[in-house]
Structures are given as C-alpha cells and as structure tokens.
Amino acid sequence: MAVGATDLDYRARTRSGRIPPELVSRLLERGHVNVVELRAGGWEWFCALAWARLLSEQGRQADALEVLVPYRATGWWTAFEAAAEMLEGWGRIDEAIEITGSAWRPATR
Secondary structure, eight states, X not given: OOOXXXXXXXXXXXXXXXXXXXXXXXXXXXXXXXXXXXXXXXXXXXXXXXXXXXXXXXXXXXXXXXXXXXXXXXXXXXXXXHHHHHHHHTTOHHHHHHHHHHTTXXXXX
C-alpha cells in the first residue's frame, strides 16, 4: 500500500481508521507489545511512534530510528521531528539538526 505524507498527516490529525494513541498506550500497558510492533510496520503512525520510543527506552537506538524510516521516506515532517527528538534525547544534537535539514532536501534515488 502506497502511503504519502499527505495521507499520513490526514490520518494522524483526524485519526481516521487508525489506532488512536490512547489505545496504543493501553495495548502496551496490557502487554500487547507484539501487536504494536506489528502495526508499526503497517502504516499505523501511533504504533510506530510508541514502538520506536519503547525501543529507545531499551537502549536500541538504531532500531528505534529504523522504525521511523518508512515514514520519513514519505517526506512527512512529523516523522522527521520524532526522529530528531529521539536523537536530541540521546545527546546526538548534530544528527538531530542534520535529520531535520534532510527533510527539506529532495530524496535522491
């Protein structure tokens, strides 16, 4: 399924047909980590964000950033911002600045 930045933005703002962040939190609280992980790879933004944050808390920085790659590949600013916030939290300020700057450059293939 092809998903673009406009689609992601609309889905996140309206929560149209998506798993809302409150439900994602409850899933994690009740031990359904596997559901959140699975849905993170299926264009469920709130699952992806929660999964990335969980990986970050476990010290799995590279894995956390990898979760956000497909979302960033669409050019969606929110995904770049989330990655930058994680990098900043890890003390990787230069990379946070670089990643936000890369959001404004066209993708090369």
